[in-house]
Amino acid sequence: MSTDNFNQYTTEEFETATRAVLGDIKATVEPNFGELGIVCDRSDIVAICKIVKQDPGISMEYLRSISVVDWVEHMEVVYHLSSIKHMNRIVIKVVIPLEDLKIDSVITVWSGADWHEREGHDLFGVEFIGHPDMSPLILYEGFEGFPGRKSFEIPVQETFYGD
Amino acid sequence: METKATVIRDENSETAELRINMGPQHPATHGVFRMVLTLDGERVVTVEPHIGYLHRGSEKLTEGENFQQITTLFDRLDYISNFNNEWVYVRTVERAMEVEIPERAEFIRIILGELNRIASHFLFYGTYGLDIGAMNPVMIGFRERERIQALFEGVSGARMMHNYFRVGGVKEDLPDGFVPAINALLEHLKKGYEDAKNILTESEIFIERTAGIGALDAERTLDYGVTGPVLRAAGVDYDIRKADPYSMYSDLDFSVPLGSHGDCYDRYMVRMLEIEQSIKIIEQCIRRLPDGPIQGKVSRILRPPEGDFFVHGENPRGDLGVYLVSTGGTVRPYRLKIRGPSFSNLMALSSMMEGAYLADSTVILGSLDIVLGEVDR
Amino acid sequence: MFTALFLFFLWRPISLGTTTGLFTALKHAFRRPVTLQYPTEQPVLAPRFMAHPVLTWDFEVDEPYCTGCLICMKICPTDVITVSMKDNEKFASEDSKRRKIVDDFKLDVADCIMCGLCVDYCNFDAIVMSDHFDASVDNRSNLVHDLQTLLDEGKGQQEKGRWSPPATKKSQRRSAAQAKVSKPSSSEEAKESTSEENEIETD
């Protein structure tokens, strides 16, 4: 891969290309602070990820991160994707309701989703359906609560000043 | 060169797989990383990495700190390349607030960031030598890093936890006599680099131990989201300084060393050649270092507008990304997610290690050059 | 002759990478050691070296610079500073321009991360980072420094010349940093900025 084809598209071209590729899938596509934002329904996430990864014109082969944001009344899972071929970036946002914190895992699309999803499960309690191993990653076994959430209170520890 | 050997087994004898627990207290796991290895004789069958022993909840802590205070938390993420961490964070806030940074501040940041890259790669060199069993590299690596840190102390007042980059610029101007000091330092570094190269780069035993070990091809490396020297060793030309230039990098002349096999030796070589490139960048920056202000116009209380911003930068270990969600008008981030390069790089560990020897496990882990402060956050 | 022939045939093994490494190591033996014999040889600290913060003393008026404005307490990332203020008696007798003065100042060095933010945000140049890096004590309670200790340490730092009076220092830094037009005298500026900058929110 050479550096020649960086930024093949302008932002608008990229936007229309992405819209065209998504086809029937219901999703809003609009620029989001320098990246292309896609807001979609949670049932479509794996389909969209597969499309944007496999389409040669978009080719999002690099999953940068999966973040979970706690908006108190709902949760949002944010996927940051990047294309190394074209140097374009996409951010996919999916809203999931608090009552049913479940979303399909994208581990079949990118193996790199593995730990990001486990971390999301650890800290926010979002369950990624289809992930082979949802055991705690950075918390210890049997930890109570979800420390990433806004409702989690950081326990205050008294400093021990010696005798 | 061959990594796979046939295992000859007597059908009648009973064998059992040996599970050994490496870490969290182990000299070669680079901190508190633990992996459970299943061994067949000397050969690794499966690897189960366990992280989280250094989890301090940095992301959660940022939600309780002002934007000015968060820099201190970023110092403590990847504690080998502190300037680079701070840089990505302040760039995130600058991006959100659309701050213009004076040119002198940009050059100061590049100089310090690249110096930190050299320091980080020298530390890698030392620990990598030690992982393979050689003692001298670690002394050379630390010797050179010490020189760089002495310069950092003169600039920022601290050797590691600098807290020197500010939103809009840097904290203070460079001290008097900085340019002669850094010129002398670069001369030392070049000599130290020669020493380092003489001991390992062409050493037959070293090549024997690293070439062909832990190889992953470009596609699979990318699939895991691996970035930095590990990705470039596999031949993928992805350096954010070139691919998505920030600061003044687009004006500077440097090249991105690329490997071809994606094995441990290539990772080592990519890092070593990056030291050369960084020295080249610093020399250019010193030549071009302009006079002028070091702080852009920013109010002392930072209130980024509403929105979510993802900014990334090329750390010595790869692509450090900061995802900032701001609700607008508040002095604290609503959510700040840190995408550490070591975190993603470590994910590829198990597929690199399967089938390798037990002795290679430390070599492969060392070649990823992880910092647990960033993996666990 | 014999030796020369021998060496001629052995030049290739001598040029082995491993052999180069061996001779590089040997070369190191003839260089000066880089070790610093720490307790007997003290390190040369940079002028900007940051250990924990200490308080400075105004020798002209014979009182601390600190007015107890709480900004350090608010900006501290680890909440190690506890300050309270009181009315300045010397202001009443018109010896001093400071209306309020620090009453109590506690600093827990055990939790201090030596980031220097308090120095940066102090409007009165009342704080300076000391160079007292070997801060180990045998009891944690000895790490909690009170006002008197901090002022004593600060006097020591001032004598060492690690701090310059506010008239020169802050204005210089400001002008260099933001290229602002120079402001009127320090006390007025201080009053202004206190009201403005105390906005740094604690919640």
Place this chain on the structure above:
Amino acid sequence: MNISDYISIFAIVFVMFNGILGSVLVVIYGERKVLARLQQRIGPSRTGPWGILQTLADAVKLVLKEDIRPQNSDRIIFYLAPLIIFTPIFMLWVVLPFGSGLVLGDIDLGLFYVSALLGLSVVGMVAAGWSSNSKYAMLGSARSAAQLISYELPLILSILSVGLFAQLFTDNPFNLSSIVNAQAGLPFIFVMPLAFVLFLIGGLAETARIPFDIPHADEEIVGGAFVEYSGIRWGAFQLSEYTGLITMAFLASILFLGGWSGPFSDKFVWLQPFYISSKTAFIILLAFWIRAPLPRLRIDQLMAFAWKAIIPISFANFILVSLVVFIGDRISLPIFQIQLILGLLNLISMIALAYLLTSRRKRRLAVYRERWGEK
């Protein structure tokens, strides 16, 4: 034997034992100092002048440390293992001569005795690794068993070739004193440099020093067979390691460097121990130097090196020496000519090996050059 004989034997053994212990302290101190210099450091410098008491302080600390035994370990073997390693190494010193006649037991089959006892330490290693009930220790002991057995062969073959060659000079070729006497004219290193190099490599591997310290491999199996030991027992292992190193260096100086012989060593007997110890020190320094910059080999590479390179070369060397000695003896050549022929043959074979080695290096470097260009 009457009571005074026993007392004198006891006194000699006591002096020997403590002498070795003392020299181990010196060697450890020397290693730390030399390594430090090779790495631009100072090394131990606080305890006593120039830090000479550092190892003594460490030894005292080890003695005072708590002696811990893992819970499910095999108690008897666990306690016995340090002794099994410790004893044979010290028993070796019975036959090692410090000067002409300055030896405890000048037995005829000295070389035989030495090679027999050298092989014993592997038993102790396996015992230690097996009994500690630790996987790391187990791996370490398996590794050391494999390594020690593999490198015993080249070691013993080069020892044997020395004995074979000493036949020309003496009727008692396996006696260490007569081997030294045979080298009064020309030390064997000039006659068979190849055997000397093989002995050094084998010796480094036997004493498990870098680049062959795979049984210990601090970065992989954290110390190997004695990872579970602490205090004085760990100290015993360390002691036998370093005694092993001294013994190897001592043997090398006896077998190849002419032992105690040197200028005026016949006239002034007191020079003899001085000569032999300085030769030993030279070999030990060589081992320190090799330790500083070289990485460690991997176990399969180590075994390949032993069985594919070192052992065939040892056999070839052995056959070469025996042929030259046999034919030279048959056609009754003067000893000087035999020495010359053997030396020249050795030299030629070493050059051939050097070329072999470098062509291998070229292959290896081809990978490097292809990837990273002409450097």
